[in-house]
Every structure is written in C-alpha cells, then in structure tokens.
Amino acid sequence: MTYLQWNKILFLLLTSFSLLAQSQKKNLSQFSYDELHDLYFANPNNQELQLQCARAYLTKANKENITIRKAKANYQFALLYYDKNPNKAIAYLDSVIKYSLNTNDKYFPASAYCEKADLLKRQFKFKEAMANYNLAEKVALKTNTDFYYNVLNFIGTTKSEDLGEYNEALALYKKCYNFYKTKDVRSSQYSYYYQDIIFGIADCYKSLKNTDSTAYYNKLGYNESKSTKNTKYQYLFILNEGANQLLKKNYKAAKDSINKALPEIITSNDTGNILASYYYLGKTYDGLGDKETASKNFIKVDSIYKKNKEISTEFIEGYPYLINFYKNKGDKENQLKYITVYMEIDSILEKNYKEFNAIVREEYDTPHLFLEKEELIRSLKNDKQKSYWGISTLLLVSISIGCFGIYQQKQKNKYRFRFEKLINQKEISNKISINNTQNEVEIENVSKTEIGIADELVKxxxxxxxxxxxxxEYLQANISIQTLSATFKTNSKYISKIINTYKDKTFIQYINDLRIEHGIEVLKKNPKLRKYTIHALASEFGFNNAESFSTVFFKKTGIKPSYFIKELEKLENK
Incomplete structure (x- = not known):
C-alpha cells in the first residue's frame, strides 16, 4: 500500500484566511471573530499567539453566549493539542460537538467527529473511530453534501490503509468518484479531492492485485494531476504504478517508475511514501537478482522505521530477507540485529492490530525467532570467551536444538496425524439429508418430560x-439463536434445548462446527479458495474475523487453517 496522509484536509476546508495587516500590539479582545480566526491560522509556527487567539475567541463567545462560536473556539484549542496531547485534544473536540449539535453549521460537528476519529485511529481504537466517522457521515449528509463525500473518503482510507478491507473501501471510493464526476474536477474546489479519490481506487485495486484496473486509474490520476499541476499526486501515481509493475514482475519498468518518483517524494518530505519507495525498490532488485542492492534498500526501510517507529504489515517483509541475507554471509551481528527489530515489530503488531500480523507468523513464527536470536547471542558471546567455554556453550546449544528438534518433530507428527484424519474422513455433507428419519428414532429415545417440549414440536x-x-444457512454472518428462532417462528429456548439434547452441543458450538465442517470440505475440493487470505476465508465461512475463525478451526481439528491449506497444496502437488 502506498501511503497517503490526508494532513488535516479539514484544516484546509476551514482555513480560507488572509494575513492580517493590523499591528499585533492591538488588544486581541478588540478583534472580531474573523480577525481572530485569521490571525490564529496565519501563525501555525507561533503556538503562543495561537493560544492567545483561541482564548480571546472563547472569551468573546462566552460573553455573547453564541454556541457555534464556543464550538469554533474549542476547535482551535483541540488543534493546538492535536499532536502533543491527543486525549486533551479529544476532550476539546467533545466540547466542539456539544456546542455545535443541531446548529446546522456547514462543518461542525461533522469535522470534529472526523478529527476525533483520526486521533482514535492513532491509538488503534478502530471501532470507536469508525463510530465517530459514521456520526460525521450522518450530520454532513444533512448539512454539507461536499463534506459528506470527504467523510466517505476518510472512512474508505481507514478501511483500506488500517483495516485491510479493500473491497469495502473500493465501494466507498467509487461512490465518491461518481459524485465528483458531476463536478468541474479541474477547478480548485474539486481537483484535489477528485485526484485523492482516484488514488484511493488505484491503491485498492493494487492491494487486490487487479493490475489492469490499477494501471487504468494510475494513468487517469496522473493525467488529471498533470493538467492541474499537482506535482505531489503526479509522483504518487508514478510510484503507485511502479508498485503495480512490480506485481506484474516487470522489474525494469518498476525500477524506472520508482526511481523517477523517489527524488520528488524525498523533496516533499513524505516519510511514509519514502519508506514505501525503498521497500518496493528492495523487492524490485530482488526480482532482478541483485540481492546486494535489494538488501541496501531494505536497510533504508529499517532506518526510517527506527526513526519514526511506524510501519505497516506490507512493508515488514524486508526483515526476513535481511535475516537470511546476513545468515548466508555468516554475519551473525547483523543477523541478530534484524531478528531483534523484527521481533519488536511483531510485538507491536500483536498488541495493536492482533489479527494483522499474519505475515510475521508465516515468514518466521515467534518460537523460531526466539530460538535463532538466543543461538546468535550465545554464539557471539562464545567468540569472545575462551575455547573451553565455547565448547561447553556449543554443547548446550546442540542439546537445546536437539530437544527442540524432537519437540518440533513430535508436534509435526501430531499435526500430520490430525491432517490425515481430516483428509480420510468421509464427506460431512453426505450425512445431511432433508428427509432425515434418524430424528424420529432419537425423539423416541428422549422422553417428553425430560426437556418439556411436545414431541410434535421437537420433530x-x-x-x-x-x-x-x-x-x-449457517454461513450467514452474525447469525444468532434469536434470528434463527424468528426464522423458525418459535421460542429461542426451545431451539436451545433441542440443540443441546439432540445435537449434544450448545448453539454456538453447533453453528461453528457446521461452518468448520463445510470449510474443510470446500477447501479439499476447491484449489482457488485456498489462495484466499485467512481473513477472506473467515468471511466466506460466516465468521466475523480471521482470529475467531482460526481459533474455532483449531479447537475443532487440532490444527490451524493455514497449516491445513499448506498441507492440502503439498498433497495436490504430489
């Protein structure tokens, strides 16, 4: 994903100002609201003056008791604390919302909801952020159509760049795209937002690996940004097309595009896209067989991460590359160095994103990283100690590796046995029949008094x-015993009792078992489905997220779905 930071688009919407000619010696209490507003936004590097302006604005608003003016004063305070104290900024934004509700203002409280959502995203509170975006959407739909589509853009960006929900983001971007097509998209009012939407569409298609559609929108966006002399977007579209050519394995074309975009991106100090550029160059040079240059670019990615402590799951693939690169060179110090950073990132992703650290798990599972890190530390210490200490440590390492190897082999055999058991079991769906007569026998074996439901109703x-x-129908997402009882036109307690008695399961176990059994069968038969991500498979089989799907699959089968799919592929290749 190519980074695209919106850099306070709301700020741009609210700051149509001109520099004041008045003397700063003039008492701020004598300024009008517009003068205070303009003076505040004309001095972004003078926070002391901005604070004085905000205080004067609020004092005036309180004295005149104008609620929308109170809201705008609190908004100025919120912007002052936006980066240095996010929680304080959120508190001020809550005041903006309180004072501006039901005022029918063109931008408030919609913009306050959006700014609050952005701050919540930075704290990885995505559920709360989306709730605030949705509130902004509802308000803007009534008060400001243009801003409504800006809000949809923000939601699309969150779904795409933070949550990995590319299809959902794409639908929102397309809705915005159709709106802007009805406007003068080369005017100063709409050109920026139109190009921003085109970029979002192109980036989503790239993440979905639809290279033809990506190329189409990259070209469209480039032509639009060139026509309006928007240099920033011209080079972002060039970079995005370079990444697209990388997907196509057109490595030379990818290198040319990325190298063309990179100098301008560096000049604009766009840190996120500088990191993305070096990552794509690393992948490109690896494709060209130049491992030395590939590693140099991945090292640049690492240096940017260390400086900013921000990186997405897409760009961490360079770390396994560097670990193996230095392992093959016998450079233990650098090998240890990048293992340590990789594990640090794994820990951050585990804490903040939970289900988004699949790449780390696939490339290097955590026990493997710990083992390799400990071995390297021991090895480096041994180099500085006397030989007999070295020999003793090597023996310990060998024993540890041996024990770990035995353990791993046992685990492997256990997983293999479970996998073969799944492969050899008869197709589950064959057991299901609408005209199932077994139920009649089962009803006879359970007395009416035992569960307190008439036999006819049970049947x-x-x-x-x-x-x-x-x-x-169990594949429907968010199915519950309440929705099922409504469909069956009966009491939920009856369904619960009957499932407990005749299926010998709770309702949740019953639904989850059906989903997993179905998933096992279709994965056996459908090779295309095995190419899906775990997140996509979870959705396909009715689960809300990849984590719950993996947990239920493991509880049911004793193996992870990723292992099951990998072994199916091996079996088919044989």
Missing amino acids: QILEKLDRFEYKK
Whole structure:
C-alpha cells in the first residue's frame, strides 16, 4: 500500500484566511471573530499567539453566549493539542460537538467527529473511530453534501490503509468518484479531492492485485494531476504504478517508475511514501537478482522505521530477507540485529492490530525467532570467551536444538496425524439429508418430560434444522439463536434445548462446527479458495474475523487453517 496522509484536509476546508495587516500590539479582545480566526491560522509556527487567539475567541463567545462560536473556539484549542496531547485534544473536540449539535453549521460537528476519529485511529481504537466517522457521515449528509463525500473518503482510507478491507473501501471510493464526476474536477474546489479519490481506487485495486484496473486509474490520476499541476499526486501515481509493475514482475519498468518518483517524494518530505519507495525498490532488485542492492534498500526501510517507529504489515517483509541475507554471509551481528527489530515489530503488531500480523507468523513464527536470536547471542558471546567455554556453550546449544528438534518433530507428527484424519474422513455433507428419519428414532429415545417440549414440536424444529443445514444457512454472518428462532417462528429456548439434547452441543458450538465442517470440505475440493487470505476465508465461512475463525478451526481439528491449506497444496502437488 502506498501511503497517503490526508494532513488535516479539514484544516484546509476551514482555513480560507488572509494575513492580517493590523499591528499585533492591538488588544486581541478588540478583534472580531474573523480577525481572530485569521490571525490564529496565519501563525501555525507561533503556538503562543495561537493560544492567545483561541482564548480571546472563547472569551468573546462566552460573553455573547453564541454556541457555534464556543464550538469554533474549542476547535482551535483541540488543534493546538492535536499532536502533543491527543486525549486533551479529544476532550476539546467533545466540547466542539456539544456546542455545535443541531446548529446546522456547514462543518461542525461533522469535522470534529472526523478529527476525533483520526486521533482514535492513532491509538488503534478502530471501532470507536469508525463510530465517530459514521456520526460525521450522518450530520454532513444533512448539512454539507461536499463534506459528506470527504467523510466517505476518510472512512474508505481507514478501511483500506488500517483495516485491510479493500473491497469495502473500493465501494466507498467509487461512490465518491461518481459524485465528483458531476463536478468541474479541474477547478480548485474539486481537483484535489477528485485526484485523492482516484488514488484511493488505484491503491485498492493494487492491494487486490487487479493490475489492469490499477494501471487504468494510475494513468487517469496522473493525467488529471498533470493538467492541474499537482506535482505531489503526479509522483504518487508514478510510484503507485511502479508498485503495480512490480506485481506484474516487470522489474525494469518498476525500477524506472520508482526511481523517477523517489527524488520528488524525498523533496516533499513524505516519510511514509519514502519508506514505501525503498521497500518496493528492495523487492524490485530482488526480482532482478541483485540481492546486494535489494538488501541496501531494505536497510533504508529499517532506518526510517527506527526513526519514526511506524510501519505497516506490507512493508515488514524486508526483515526476513535481511535475516537470511546476513545468515548466508555468516554475519551473525547483523543477523541478530534484524531478528531483534523484527521481533519488536511483531510485538507491536500483536498488541495493536492482533489479527494483522499474519505475515510475521508465516515468514518466521515467534518460537523460531526466539530460538535463532538466543543461538546468535550465545554464539557471539562464545567468540569472545575462551575455547573451553565455547565448547561447553556449543554443547548446550546442540542439546537445546536437539530437544527442540524432537519437540518440533513430535508436534509435526501430531499435526500430520490430525491432517490425515481430516483428509480420510468421509464427506460431512453426505450425512445431511432433508428427509432425515434418524430424528424420529432419537425423539423416541428422549422422553417428553425430560426437556418439556411436545414431541410434535421437537420433530418440526429438527426438520427445520435439517433444512437449515442442507441450505447452508449457517454461513450467514452474525447469525444468532434469536434470528434463527424468528426464522423458525418459535421460542429461542426451545431451539436451545433441542440443540443441546439432540445435537449434544450448545448453539454456538453447533453453528461453528457446521461452518468448520463445510470449510474443510470446500477447501479439499476447491484449489482457488485456498489462495484466499485467512481473513477472506473467515468471511466466506460466516465468521466475523480471521482470529475467531482460526481459533474455532483449531479447537475443532487440532490444527490451524493455514497449516491445513499448506498441507492440502503439498498433497495436490504430489
């Protein structure tokens, strides 16, 4: 993903100002609201003066008791604390929302909701951030159509760049794109936002590996930005097309595009896209077989990460490359260095994103990283000690590796046995039949008094459950016992009791088992489905996220879905 920071687009919307000619010696209490506003935004590098302006603005608003003016004063305070004290900024934004609700102002409280959402995203509170964006969307739809589409853009950016929900983001971007197509997209009012949307669409298509559509929108965006002399976007579209050519394995074209864009991106001090450029260059040089230059570019990615402590899951793939690169060179110090950084990133992603650290798990699982790190530390210490200490340590390492190897082999055998058991079991769907007569026998074996439900009603609900299983309605997301009882037109307690008695499971176990059993069968039969991400498979099988899908799959089968898919691929290749 190519980074695109919106850099306070709301700030741009609210700051149509001119520099004041009045003497700064003039008492701020005598300034009008517009004069205080203009003076505040004309001095972004003078926070003391901005603070004085905000105080004067609020004093005037309180004295005249004008709520929308109170809101705008609090907004100025919020911007002052935006970077240095986010929680204080959020508190001020809450005041903006309180004072501007139901005022029908063109920008408030919608912009305050958006700014608050951005601050919550920085704290990795994505659920709360999305709730604030949705509130902004509802308000802007009533008060400011143009700003409504800006809000949709912010939501699309969050879904794409933070949550990895590219299809959902794409739908929002397309909605904005169709709106802007009705406007003069080369005017100063709309050109920036139109090009921003085109970039979002191109970037989503790239993340979805739809290279033809990516190329189309990159070209469209480049032509639009060139026509309006928007240099920043010209080079972002060039960079994005370089990444697109990398996906196509057109390494020379990728290198040319990235090298063309990089100097301008460095000049504009766009840190996120500088990191992205070096990462793409690393991948490109690796594709060209130049491992030395590839590693130099991945080292630049690392240096930017160390300075800013920000990196996304897409750009961490350079670390396994550097670890192996230095391992092959016998450079233990650098090998240890990049293992340490890689594990640090893994820990951050685990804490902040939880389900978004699949790349780390695939490339190097955590136990492997710990083991290799400890071995390197011991090895480097041994080089500085006497030989007999070295020999003793090597023996310990060998024993540790041996024990770990035995443990790993046992685990491997255990997983293999579980995998073969899944492969050899009969197809589960064959057991399901609408005309299942077994239920009649089971009803006879459970007395009416035991569960307190009439036999006829039990039979009806069991038949409905058979149809429910046969039609695979359990794949619907967010299904609950309440929604199922509404569909069956019966009491949820009856369904719960019958599933507990006749299926010998809780409702949740029943639904999850059906989903996993279905998933196992379709993954066996459908090689294309095995190419899906775990997140996509989770959605396909009715789960809300990759984490819950993996947990339920492991609980049911004793192996992770990623292992099951990998072994299926091996089996098919054989």
